[in-house]
Amino acid sequence: MEDFVYQAGTRVLFGKGQIEHLPEVIAKFGKKVLLCYGGGSIKRNGIYDKVYALLKDCEIYELAGIAPNPRIDSDREGIALCRKHNIDVVLAVGGGSVIDCAKVVAAGVYYDGDPWEMVSQGKQTEKALPLVTILTLAATGSEYDDGAVITNPETNEKIGYGNELTMPKVSILDPAYTYTVPAKQTAAGSIDIMSHLLEQYFGPDMTYLADQMLAGAIKTVIHYAPVAVKEPDNAQARGELMWTSSLACNGILSQGCGYGGWPAHAIEHELSAFYDVTHGVGLAIITPRLMRHMLNDDTLSRFAQYGRDVWGIVGKSDKETAEQAIDETEKFFTSLGVPMTLSALNIGEEHFDEMAEHAGRNGRLLHAYVPLSKEEVKAILHDCL
């Protein structure tokens, strides 16, 4: 079992109508609020008006139009707004992209330089504005962790940033806010959750406890994602997916385990940096191919355990179990209705070389669960066509 330092101090308000507590939540931090949101779905579903009604005593400034793969430009804009208006608290209303963008705004206000420098060089700040989130999509877990992933379209880079300061102070999780999420986004979000869990499950030096908890969380996604896709207002399904998303990415399920080095996210980030594909869709396409590539004598027993503990396969050899588990994973993603090839997204091989080069920059995929050379990453991408 490995050493760790763990802290996840976000206050989670979970359930129907928890937004009613927003005034007291915000009042703790001040009156000047930067409201961050995306393409405007919060205007259609009424949350926008609700926020304004609840915060009628606050001064609200807006950072709107944050893109699904949030761009550094939005952060630059948000930081300028915070400085100009002396913002007290950042309020992110949306999915992971909005929250990720808001995290970099919250820290970037205190960074003396361009925020892309801060992100790409992993520079830490002394402090950050307090961040409050209202979640509208179960996917990234950004509502309960400190991480953000930001894209720079000029350099085709998508880079992670985060530290204790960018952990939300309060997150309001109302599953009812995800009832209006379309089936495709629900599917993609669920695949993102599952991918975060697989990333931890396929790691070295696993604990017995983490194995159990991760398998259980993966099974929860397998159990409820199809329900939420079919019945968008199924409260139980939406609630379980939302809370699973929050626990899937903040480390609580795998403390004490070795670093996984599961490279699905790293490879997919290149895909969405180059083509702006929905993150969960990219993951669905890559994951089964990656798994087949990673299945070897060393990893066989782990994949077999995955087959038995997650997919309930019994009475077969390790090899059969492992192969069936990967097939089941692919069938599950397919059943959710997402495109399962790059061709279906009109993506060809023209940037594979650059993407593979970039995914493995600084030799980081040489420390993956199964080390990957640039050529291997290209081979995996070819399998995805």
Place this chain on the structure above:
Amino acid sequence: MEDFVYQAGTRVLFGKGQIEHLPEVIAKFGKKVLLCYGGGSIKRNGIYDKVYALLKDCEIYELAGIAPNPRIDSDREGIALCRKHNIDVVLAVGGGSVIDCAKVVAAGVYYDGDPWEMVSQGKQTEKALPLVTILTLAATGSEYDDGAVITNPETNEKIGYGNELTMPKVSILDPAYTYTVPAKQTAAGSIDIMSHLLEQYFGPDMTYLADQMLAGAIKTVIHYAPVAVKEPDNAQARGELMWTSSLACNGILSQGCGYGGWPAHAIEHELSAFYDVTHGVGLAIITPRLMRHMLNDDTLSRFAQYGRDVWGIVGKSDKETAEQAIDETEKFFTSLGVPMTLSALNIGEEHFDEMAEHAGRNGRLLHAYVPLSKEEVKAILHDCL
């Protein structure tokens, strides 16, 4: 799925040698430290000297001799010390009893009145001294939750207290510090962990995710407790039990579920209030009898799920599975070497009436997982003889 508010902001430093960070941890809060500990095992295993060496620049005052079922007298003494010496931070070094006692000291300093009044009437304070813990026994989970259980020997009462202010700021969890815990205490601690998990597992309105995580955590105890009893310095077993203890009691595994109302702890608290038995031993004796009493048509499917998910029983009817699961639970406790009857502890029925009366005060066992009348509690205690 039910609404919830959740926050567990304790910073956990887990692993060998994490105590080396103690100086910087304490320095954040001040220089005047109240060191709380129990019967002196920390002097024998060297932690006491280590703390003094590390905190050589601090002013340390001592609250020593905290009893296994911590008594309100110790709190009175600790509060007086804090006031007299203007203590900045409370440092609890020990198991759950020491930490529980320290929590009530930390809050009680700011309570204008006797701390038993604060505890027994659940009075809240405006603030509390910051609490840092160094754990030496995996059992209660007090290192990662806000709760304390305090005994008043004058009234034979054992009552819970706690709120956000009594959550430890930092907990240092070094599994190596539990290598010297004797087999009997290791067994009792493991049973306490398992009991916290059962308390959540047998509840109404369970989520799929919680079912999976709780079953996984219970299986972790079943897997590693016998190892730790036999091989006291098995790092993996000690580590997994320690981290499971921390997660077992702070609610993270069962948020969104209904309140369990599993009354093993309530009944056992009477036992240890009257006879000062080791808490985990009391739980081992009570739990299988309680389970048999609670098994009925309404709860059958839940007990059967327990049998299948936790004990891996397959191919049997619900009834057979449920009954076998209870038998397996009893066999497991027995295998750990704890006494399994009250008679073995020289406890007779003379106080059963009073204990049953007290366990069910304010009608609280009428809201148990299976509602229990006073007569039923007495019947369960009789079964334990």
